Amino acid sequence: MFKKIQSFYLRKIILLIFNFAFYCCLDLKSFPILVLLIAFTYFCSCEKIKKKKAFTAIGVLGTIIIWLVYKLFINALPIGLSFYSFKIISYLIDSSKEKIDFKKTFLNYAIYVTYFPQILSGPISRSNNIVNQLHQTFRFQKEKWLKGIQLIFSGLFLKLVIANRAVVYVDTVFNNYRSYTGLALCIAAFLYSIQIYGDFSGYSNISIGFSNLLGIDIDRNFNRPYFSRSIKEFWGKWHISLSSWLKDYIYIPLGGNRKGKIRKWINSMITFLISGFWHGNGSGYLFWGFYHGILNNLKSPKINNKLQAIGFTILTFIEVTIGWIFFRLEDFFEGIHYIKHMLFNFTINYNSILSSVLPFTKDNSSIAMALILFLFIFIAFLIEVKNKNDYSKHNFCFKISFYIVSILLFGVFVSNKFIYMNY
Template sequence: MLFNTVDFAVFFPIVFLLYWFVFNKSVWSQNGFLILCSYFFYACWDWRFLGLIFFSSAVDFTVGKFLKNETRQSHRKAALLVSLLVNLGTLGFFKYYNFFIENFQQVFVLFGKTLEPATLQILLPVGISFYTFQTLSYTIDVYLKKIEPTNNGLAFFAFVSFFPQLVAGPIERASNLLPQFLNSRTFKYHKATTGLKLIVIGLFKKMVIADNCALVVNEIFSNYQNHSGSTLLMGAVFFAFQIYGDFSGYSDIAIGTAKLLGFDLMKNFNLPYLSRNLREFWSRWHISLSTWFRDYVYIPLGGNRGSKTQVIRNLFIVFLLSGLWHGANWTFVIWGFIHAVFIILPILFNRQTNYNHVANLGRVFPTLTTAFSIAGTFLIVTLAWVFFRAETVTHALLYLQGIANRSLFTMPAVSKGFLLVLLGYMCVEWVQRDKKHLLIMPCIPYKPLRIFIYYLLVFCILYFAADAQPFIYFQF
């Protein structure tokens, strides 16, 4: 069930009304109702994989309860290992089995040996990478004694399966989301209106920006041999906006939907294309995943402690794993490698800059230094997206080769009008760069005018929406 479909437009209002007016007598009844809704939501994709969510939830809930009273370190490690093996083993089988088998076979081919290992026709359960990481974070935090394990199974199963963020995140931490299932919830008008605004923003990003970009991107990437370098570059730019509008749009809708049910999810995107270097980009893009790898991989490896060589090693491991997390294909690994290189280069030359402030706050226009930094970062990110979008490494290299020729300086064969729309959207992000979301408008105190803007956005969604495209991150 997609957020941008009539099915969800019917499903969610029913859930909302029943949740607040029928099942509002107790936290227990609300949680039980949310589990039923979440399992139904997931079953609309493929009911056969409901058992995986239930099994993963049951294992980690049991492990958490065991760790609560166990003091023997060897037994605690064994329990954590059970959780790691079950979750990563399930993820590895469904997502990477054929990838590793095929690459194992290729290694033997290089040495003149031919193997014919059995590959399987495995259907990837939607969202498995997201809820697997979410349940893993719970058991790891319990093991490290950062959080107390819960005895409330209903709340825990609701935490794992919560339908707004079940299939594409944000990847929530138990320390943030689980207590919200344990505490009573009351309807708050301000939170609900914020949720509605985020849903409108998310639908605009997805249906107007991402889906219209997808029409251009699909045609250019499928026929890259027939296009000029400038058109190929614009195809990469359109994909940059497609994946941003698609994924951040999903996150906005998920966060907004959760707010309407009384929950606060973590922010997953923070205007990433206004980043001034790759380090800042990764503090703004898919924040729930980047912080997950930081906390559970990078820091345990040593993080910034140790020699420069060790720091570089840690960063390479994290970004290669991040690339592999996105898909069982070498294109994703290379995509991660590119990001690692451009984050590591400033470290090698002692030129790294940590941006933890809003760019040019108080200025209408960016300074030349900021403008060049943002443009350069966007260019690197966009060219790296080619590997993310291409079907094979060869496809990506040929596409980049097509960009790097004299035809790069000709007029691109893409809609100039829609390019202006994208530019206009980025101008809005720049103006709103210090706000929590784009529809906070203190500069417009006149309420009817703000309401007019909301309705104008809804009109744009209904009128300019392209043919519905599947959310890109559902494949991960």
């Protein structure tokens, strides 16, 4: 069927209609905001406008104000607003700097902003990347299909088998952490690190996989972040599209590292604080940004051997996990209480181990739940160690079979919302 859609224009119209329909199915009442924002910002970026810089500024400010109003004063954020706002801003700025290398039509722009695999939670791709590949859409390309299908199944595996399994324990303990032992709090913090990675990288894989099926290549959004040996390295591997957006549109315009050490430090802190605020306006998010800003400014360690590399990888994972505690609790003081409770009530004995396993189901099947979850975390770890995000044809049938069997037998289909849909 796709082969028959020869007209490039027609294919773009079909994609736009599909994007709109997809958004309407998810959040019909916010659809007018999306359309109005696209229309308004397209007007601001129009080539015929004389005062280009001023209109770009109006467009950027307008987008930020709408986003801020929803974030600060209206509790229900329209689906994807945080993500498509960033796409709009990047387009406006790139457009004013003549960095757009495709024909600036409303159709191209609207497709870019509403592109359905990315509208919910990114990745926040740049317009050049998406629009320049539109001519390839709806054309069957075997290599991309194979990669796409593998990514979709691996994403579903991470979300349904890992993240949705971990969420049961994480929510039980985090929602009532004062009632649990330090060991349980430790496990919950560890599992939240796994959950958020499984949830978000799972979503990203599904999103990129769908793009591949459409014929569009998207850069990876996660590159084995928990194998990082410093926080600086971590931010080059975690939510890459957001990190690079913040770097290109906030950090570098502020002066980046060009204006001395102190300015570099300040610029970096501002960027991380904005990153924290983008995720949420609770004090926990702001502290999370601040905390990562501080750690990011520390000098990266010199690694001389494998043992040191392993040590720094574990240390970085612990640092990131501590940050997630504040992120998950959304409140700075709650985060401090959690860590205090975790440290001062930490004992390892038969009773504390038993009570730390119980939150899975609150009965003795918790043991089986824990065993299965940790087994799958270990398998996911091995996949990452061995494959290094290789989605080639190598072992293709085995990997697909493994994902299908695991998802059907061990998938948890209760919680289908993705964490980053809240931001």
